[in-house]
Each structure stands twice: as C-alpha cells, then as structure tokens.
Amino acid sequence: MTLSTAAGDPITPTRMELLARRSQLELAAQGRDLLKEKRNALLKELRKVADLVMTSSEVLERAAAESARLLAQAEALDGPEAVRSAALAAAADLSLQVRTVTVMGVTVPEIEHQPVTRSLTARGYSLDSTSARIDAVAESFERQLDLLLELATSELRLRRLAVEVGKTTRRVNALEHVLIPRLRRQIALIEMALEEREREDHVRLKRVKARLARRNSSQAPEAETRP
Numbered sequence: 001m002t003l004s005t006a007a008g009d010p011i012t013p014t015r016m017e018l019l020a021r022r023s024q025l026e027l028a029a030q031g032r033d034l035l036k037e038k039r040n041a042l043l044k045e046l047r048k049v050a051d052l053v054m055t056s057s058e059v060l061e062r063a064a065a066e067s068a069r070l071l072a073q074a075e076a077l078d079g080p081e082a083v084r085s086a087a088l089a090a091a092a093d094l095s096l097q098v099r100t101v102t103v104m105g106v107t108v109p110e111i112e113h114q115p116v117t118r119s120l121t122a123r124g125y126s127l128d129s130t131s132a133r134i135d136a137v138a139e140s141f142e143r144q145l146d147l148l149l150e151l152a153t154s155e156l157r158l159r160r161l162a163v164e165v166g167k168t169t170r171r172v173n174a175l176e177h178v179l180i181p182r183l184r185r186q187i188a189l190i191e192m193a194l195e196e197r198e199r200e201d202h203v204r205l206k207r208v209k210a211r212l213a214r215r216n217s218s219q220a221p222e223a224e225t226r227p
Contacts, residue, residue: 011186013193021190025183032175038105039168045104046161053158056151063147067140074133086134089125096149108160111153117142 011017074083097112120127123138 011189013190013197015194018187018190018194021183021187025180025187028175028180028183032172032180035168035172035175039165039172042104042106042161042165042168046158046165049154049158049161053151053154056147056154060144060147060151063140063144067137067144070133070137070140074131074137078131078133082130083134083137086123086125086130086138090123090138092124094145103157103161104164106160106164108157109153111149111156113149116145116149 071083094116095114098109099112100107101110102108117139120135125134
C-alpha cells in the first residue's frame with residue numbers, strides 16, 4: 001500500500017517510514033532553531049555595524065565639508081596655481097591590502113592600509129613656497145581619505161552581513177513553512193493509514209475469533225454423543 005501527498009510524493013505507510021519521518025521532522029526543527037539563533041546573532045552584529053556606518057558617514061561628511069572650506073580659502077588667498085602645484089608634488093601611491101576575516105561565521109573583506117596622514121616634510125612640496133593654509137588643506141584631505149577607507153571596510157562588512165541574513169532567513173522560512181509542515185502532513189497520513197489498518201486487523205481478528213467460536217460450539221455436541 002502506497003499513499004500520495006498533495007504534492008504527489010509517494011509514502012509507504014509502515015512503522016519504519018513513520019519513525020523515519022519523525023526523525024526528519026526532529027532534525028528539521030533543530031535546524032530551524034539553530035538557524036534562528038544564527039540569524040539573531042547576525043542581526044545583532046548587523047545593527048552594530050550599521051550604527052558604525054551611520055556614525056562614520058556623518059564624520060566623513062563633516063570632514064569633507066571642512067576640507068572643501070579649507071581648499072576654497074587656500075585657493076582664494078594663495079591662488080589656484082599654488083594649491084595645484086602643491087597637490088601635484090604631494091601625490092603618492094597608496095598601498096592597500098585586502099584580507100578576509102570571519103564575523104559571526106561570515107567571511108568578509110577587510111581593507112588594511114598605512115595611515116594616509118603624513119608629516120609636513122613627507123608631502124613632497126617645499127615648505128618655503130607654501131603656506132600653513134595649504135598644509136591644512138593637505139592634512140584635511142589626508143584625514144578624509146583615512147576616514148573613507150575605514151568607512152569602505154565597514155560598508156563591505158555591512159553588505160556581506162545583510163546578504164547572509166537574507167540567506168539565513170530564506171532557509172528558516174523554507175524549513176518553517178515548507179519542509180516542516182510537509183513532514184507533519186506526511187506523518188499524519190501515515191498515522192491515519194496505520195490506525196485504519198489496525199482497525200481493519202482488529203475487525204478481521206474478531207471475525208476470525210467469532211468464526212472459530214461458532215465452529216467449536218457446533219462441534220461440541222457431536223463430541224459428547226460419541227461412545
């Protein structure tokens with residue numbers, strides 16, 4: 001005897017099959033609970049990183065506004081050519097290294113770099129031909145770049161965590177709303193089939209006992225009349 005679910009899945013209503021489905025249901029429930037715990041931990045970390053990104057973004061925005069103000073002041077007082085000349089002299093390569101770290105079981109990239117902010121003598125332009133205003137502009141933009149790189153690392157981490165939260169949520173929903181209800185329906189069908197079979201066996205056994213009882217009662221007088 002084989003049963004079919006609404007999805008057309010064949011089920012053999014046996015005790016072994018019932019035990020197997022119950023074991024699958026238990027494992028699915030355990031997996032769902034573990035994934036929920038993981039999702040909660042990820043959400044906690046996600047909120048923490050999101051707060052960091054918001055704070056860093058505000059700090060970077062203020063730094064950018066200050067850099068723009070200082071640049072405009074230097075161009076107005078020292079002239080655009082002097083500022084451009086100092087900028088060309090201060091140009092340098094920036095060494096970045098991207099490595100991966102694990103956060104709550106999620107692999108995320110992390111940007112490593114040396115501090116961008118340099119001393120006055122390390123910028124490459126002549127201190128005699130520039131003013132303190134140009135020095136302030138250079139320092140402000142270097143500090144802004146440091147903030148930008150730190151924010152980039154936090155945003156990358158935030159995106160990876162958000163993706164993992166989405167994946168974990170889909171897996172929880174699949175277990176909670178698809179697999180577990182399906183297993184429960186299958187278990188209910190098998191239990192109903194087994195109960196029906198037990199009732200049929202019980203009725204059949206009663207019929208056999210009744211038939212045997214009638215046969216014994218009909219044969220008993222003959223046995224008594226024998227010499």
